Amino acid sequence: MSEKDFTILVADADRKIRQMLSLYLKGHGYNILEAEDGEQALDVYYANSSKIDLILLDVMLSKIDGFEVLKELRDTSLIPVIMITGKDQEYDQAKGFKCGADDYISKPFSPTVLLARIDSVLRRCSVKNQNSILKAGPVELYLKSKYMKLNGNIVVLTQKEFDLLTYLMTNPREVLTRNQILNAIWNYDYEGDPRTVDTHIKQLRSKLKECGKFIRTVHGLGYMFDYEGE
Template sequence: MSRQVLDSARPGIGAADTRPDGGWALRVLVVESDASTAEDLVQELRRHGYRATGVVTAAAALRDHRGADLVLLDLDLPDLDGLEVCRRMRATGDVPIITVTTRGAELDRVLGLQAGCDDYVVKPYGLRELLARMEAVMRRARPRQAAPVITHGALRIDAEARELLLEGRRVDLTPKEFDLLYLLASQPGTTVSRRQLLSEVWDDEWSRRGRTIDTHVSSLRSKLGSSQWIVTVRGVGFRLGRG
């Protein structure tokens, strides 16, 4: 698939579609600098029932993402760094974003999460892992039942609005960061195990690989302005502190 063909795929992104079984066909925008890689992934996603299209530039991604249900975002784009693309997408909407990149260092993961991505996948990856992560991200993005507001010191966590206020100031979190913080806040004074966090926040086996929890905790601490908000209980898990 040529770059021209990939970038001209825009009309298909915005239109609703359904699978043969009557279910909703998730509209996935693949943003990948290599046209051949983009074509292969688009075709694989289509074979698995997704309505996928691809683009190879940041400009096309910023043009098309509003019509997508999910974005798979390469960071190494020819016209603009993917982290900046992620920030701009997040500033204009809440479409779920999964970063798919060769940048695998912990700092890169932290920067990606701080930029607003909902998950971070390092190349090379298995298709089953990517599909599992896509499904998990979309489960968390679906509307939830109303839940109470939790106040903890200077924090006000509204689960229904999915809003965090710190001393009255809104703090923007990714869906995973919010769920992690809310789970800790819902059990004040209790150490929440890594196993429980993985089960209730990530809900998939693939996240058991790597330092998924630690990366999100690091990002949360940075956004909250203090490492004391989330206390590490070595060998067990984490509990909510007082900043």
Template sequence: MGDDRGLVLVVEDEPAIAELERMYLADAGFGVHVERDGSRALESVSRLRPAAIVLDIGVPGMDGVEVCRRLRARGDWTPVVFVTARDDEVDRILGLELGADDYVTKPFSPRELVARIRGLIRRAAGSPGAEARRIGPVSLDPARRRVEAGGARVELTATEFDLLEHLMSQPGRVFTREQLLSSVWGVADYSSSRTVDVHVAQLRTKLGDASWIIRTARGVGYSAAGADD
């Protein structure tokens, strides 16, 4: 199959894993380019402009965390899925705080990885017919994937945008962490509910003085401010 779904950059230094990811992504219709070194991967992002990046944390040259940090620092918000052999929550949270959109731990299901990449790319493309939303000083335009707070542009990862859009879609309604994982991430692994907390914290930081529009329902989940707030 061709690259009609876009190009995915796979950054993985283990040949067997890289080939497995390449094969499943290609079978799903993606173009695939593989790099085994972090420094070369960073150059390839500028040259190839991939639709998404599958980024192993432990690649040589420049590790995946540093690759992601440099991408975000230069304003590149290409969706990133971290892959690692470590199941350390500290590593996971650090990756998300640096701007990763998702996180999978080896061994993982190649089909699940493909599904997550497909969902990220689809959501990052925007929804032409979706309704623009505003709560207080925050406006959200789904078609252009654009968020402004007090008239200033707010740069969000694809997942941060989807989370904010979902909360703003029903102002005042409290969503549990499990509901948000299912609706935004498309996963039912509720053991990773800490992921939601990290993304909400990142959203609040980026929204600055407008962070009050995201409310915490202690012991339950989160909501966007309603009309009466």
């Protein structure tokens, strides 16, 4: 599995379960990100949306429960999600599927069974999500194939430009500061010039042509992706 470089976000309120899952899944070649509550799960996802391939999502998260996290994710993403529910909680399972879950597993569970479910969901979703896209008017961003179309024509983006546009489009009408963008795209240990964000925004606007106006400058704060649809 390591050759495919899959990344899983483990969002569970129980620290011991997170640690157990992280250790087990890393041992089977997966990269792991963790979150202990609903707010953190969304923050980690939005900061790494172009890298995460699947989410293990506990129903009983604090701050924002798993169902609400899933609903928000489904507004912009088809990321595969396996819900983790309490023992024999059929209502939770049914609600999870209604919210858009791809599968579920009940506590307590066997790590071996969970691994099989993860492999199955990733296989099932790989074709379905191969060209899942974000749309804003004539802008189409193909998340898995990692390219952009503008008015039906493919536009070549660098990896950083693609990651930056993904981050902006998955946080529509939200002001994102330069530091937030640096942390999300260049990672927390970035020590270069923070104005590199401005440079990449300028390059993106140029490639977006008339749609460059969708990336608004919020003076004194940062940037916002603002497209008013139909």
